[in-house]
Amino acid sequence: MLNIWTMKRKQQQDDNAAAASGTKKKKVTAAQLRVQKDLSELSLPGTMETTFKDPDDLLNFELKIEPDEGMYKGGRFHFTFEISSEFPHQAPKVLCKEKIYHPNIDLQGKVCLNILREDWKPVLNLQAVIVGLQFLFLEPNASDPLNKEAAEDLRQNREGFKRNVRQAMGGGSIKAEHFDKVLITRV
Amino acid sequence: MLKQNQESCSLPPRMDRKEYRLLIEHRGAGGLGCEILKNLALSGFKDIHVIDMDTIDVSNLNRQFLFRASDVGNSKAEIAARFVEKRVKGVSITPHNCKIQDKDDVFYMQFSIVICGLDSIEARRWINSALVNLFDPEDEDSLKPLIDGGTEGFKGQARVVFPTLTSCLECQLDMHAPRTAVPLCTLATIPRQPEHCIEWAHIIAWENDKPFPALDNDDPEHITWLFQKALARAKEFNISGVTYSLTQGVVKNIIPAIASTNAIIAASCCNEAFKIATQSNPCLGFEENYMMYSGNDSIYTYTFKHEKKDDCPVCGNLARELAVDPNITLEEFIASLAERAEAQLKKPSITAEKTLYMQAPPQLEKLSRPNLVKKMGELVGNGDEIGVTDPSLGAVDFKYKMKFSRDFASTA
Numbered sequence: 001m002l003n004i005w006t007m008k009r010k011q012q013q014d015d016n017a018a019a020a021s022g023t024k025k026k027k028v029t030a031a032q033l034r035v036q037k038d039l040s041e042l043s044l045p046g047t048m049e050t051t052f053k054d055p056d057d058l059l060n061f062e063l064k065i066e067p068d069e070g071m072y073k074g075g076r077f078h079f080t081f082e083i084s085s086e087f088p089h090q091a092p093k094v095l096c097k098e099k100i101y102h103p104n105i106d107l108q109g110k111v112c113l114n115i116l117r118e119d120w121k122p123v124l125n126l127q128a129v130i131v132g133l134q135f136l137f138l139e140p141n142a143s144d145p146l147n148k149e150a151a152e153d154l155r156q157n158r159e160g161f162k163r164n165v166r167q168a169m170g171g172g173s174i175k176a177e178h179f180d181k182v183l184i185t186r187v
Numbered sequence: 188m189l190k191q192n193q194e195s196c197s198l199p200p201r202m203d204r205k206e207y208r209l210l211i212e213h214r215g216a217g218g219l220g221c222e223i224l225k226n227l228a229l230s231g232f233k234d235i236h237v238i239d240m241d242t243i244d245v246s247n248l249n250r251q252f253l254f255r256a257s258d259v260g261n262s263k264a265e266i267a268a269r270f271v272e273k274r275v276k277g278v279s280i281t282p283h284n285c286k287i288q289d290k291d292d293v294f295y296m297q298f299s300i301v302i303c304g305l306d307s308i309e310a311r312r313w314i315n316s317a318l319v320n321l322f323d324p325e326d327e328d329s330l331k332p333l334i335d336g337g338t339e340g341f342k343g344q345a346r347v348v349f350p351t352l353t354s355c356l357e358c359q360l361d362m363h364a365p366r367t368a369v370p371l372c373t374l375a376t377i378p379r380q381p382e383h384c385i386e387w388a389h390i391i392a393w394e395n396d397k398p399f400p401a402l403d404n405d406d407p408e409h410i411t412w413l414f415q416k417a418l419a420r421a422k423e424f425n426i427s428g429v430t431y432s433l434t435q436g437v438v439k440n441i442i443p444a445i446a447s448t449n450a451i452i453a454a455s456c457c458n459e460a461f462k463i464a465t466q467s468n469p470c471l472g473f474e475e476n477y478m479m480y481s482g483n484d485s486i487y488t489y490t491f492k493h494e495k496k497d498d499c500p501v502c503g504n505l506a507r508e509l510a511v512d513p514n515i516t517l518e519e520f521i522a523s524l525a526e527r528a529e530a531q532l533k534k535p536s537i538t539a540e541k542t543l544y545m546q547a548p549p550q551l552e553k554l555s556r557p558n559l560v561k562k563m564g565e566l567v568g569n570g571d572e573i574g575v576t577d578p579s580l581g582a583v584d585f586k587y588k589m590k591f592s593r594d595f596a597s598t599a
Contacts, residue, residue, distance in 0.1 A: 026540040027320070028506070033538075040534075040576055040577075049548075146375050
């Protein structure tokens with residue numbers, strides 16, 4: 001009797017295995033679930049907006065920031081977010097799409113924000129990263145530079161730095177380096 | 188996995204007479220695999236499978252003792268299997284020259300115990316989650332003990348996981364010291380160590396100059412380029428110690444392997460396999476499940492219980508089955524979620540393989556809104572998982588496995 005049951009069970013298992021191998025069931029990954037959660041809880045002020053090229057791909061999107069105060073007021077900046085399947089154990093990869101004059105963002109768009117590298121922790125969420133980016137435009141930080149010239153400029157002559165920021169945002173050049181125009185043109 | 192040879196080892200009778208089939212998963216240049224295979228074969232296990240995607244490199248020969256100079260370039264799994272079969276009478280070893288990710292649930296289902304000597308956290312997380320997902324509470328045989336060994340220089344660890352019953356590798360992720368990330372700003376401005384100069388060449392100089400279309404860590408020409416860039420930068424900042432082999436080490440993240448540490452850790456893993464199989468002595472796993480070994484400062488070992496995490500994304504949050512009528516719309520489905528006692532969701536967002544409905548941010552809400560009037564059967568397949576999040580749940584999320592309560596009338 002027992003033997004029959006064992007065989008029956010074995011058979012069921014084989015059937016199940018065959019069925020399972022036939023059509024692979026789609027699973028929800030931990031990274032996907034976490035990104036879904038972070039996104040659905042984002043609360044962004046009117047100065048920021050997310051854009052998803054493909055609504056089925058939550059792991060890649062763009063963030064637009066239009067600071068309404070500070071030295072970068074009037075500019076429009078775009079950042080790409082690239083989230084790996086290791087999220088939240090690995091920080092998202094964030095790049096600024098425009099070439100801008102900023103002590104903490106280099107000419108390739110790499111961003112020096114502590115929580116994107118050495119201080120990233122899985123308890124941090126996308127909201128924290130986005131707030132961090134916003135903060136970089138309000139308070140550029142000269143003591144932690146990625147663009148050394150810009151940092152030196154900010155440290156030595158704040159007013160001059162401000163003027164250079166405006167010039168770069170308008171699409172001008174600073175020390176023979178050409179920057180992208182990011183000022184919003186009102187129509 | 189192994190099959191026990193009871194005559195030759197005079198083991199106590201096992202409760203369960205099923206043949207033990209063991210699987211060794213091996214990856215990387217460390218060489219735990221050779222040790223584990225030899226130990227298992229000599230402990231009387233008879234049916235062992237080995238997975239290893241690598242081929243033998245000349246630099247493996249000093250510690251991976253199953254390989255000879257004439258084997259260089261051949262599959263590690265195949266050569267190791269042939270060598271041990273020849274040396275140990277009556278053992279059958281089946282090599283699989285592929286990635287662990289290439290195998291499916293049916294493959295893993297055939298083993299009694301899985302032993303890993305993997306070199307990366309990614310591979311460990313993969314097999315861990317595969318074995319946790321394999322577990323079916325209705326089927327005793329679906330519980331596959333996972334024994335994991337790892338070494339780094341003089342340090343190592345051996346641990347045992349009983350999937351879903353005890354703390355899994357994902358629960359223990361915080362035990363891995365994160366790779367020390369150097370702030371980008373340090374790299375860009377004031378390097379202090381030779382490694383900083385190499386990382387600078389690797390991350391910043393390469394991107395700026397793009398000397399080759401894509402960086403290939405195994406191409407000596409590419410490493411030489413990085414080495415020279417790093418050397419020039421080191422000179423500029425008066426830093427000594429940048430060498431070609433350090434450059435290779437930093438870029439490829441090479442960790443030195445010490446043969447004796449491997450032997451200690453492999454032996455410990457195999458003893459646990461033996462105890463699980465024979466039930467001769469209590470094994471690592473239920474009470475204490477983690478043994479760490481450090482030979483860095485004299486010798487220190489410590490064995491402890493790593494607790495299972497309730498919110499572990501792999502073993503703490505398994506998909507629950509949910510009966511759903513495929514003919515209702517997504518909107519009706521969302522409304523029905525709100526009525527479920529355990530969920531009581533107010534503003535749920537739902538994704539499957541595709542995004543079904545996101546409550547925020549606004550652009551996604553707009554893009555996913557047309558799905559609300561679609562039938563569930565159009566959006567998901569029977570047996571697919573969906574992920575449900577809701578701000579009112581705090582840190583808790585739900586995963587449901589869709590089980591269609593009746594056929595989907597697609598033309599209706």
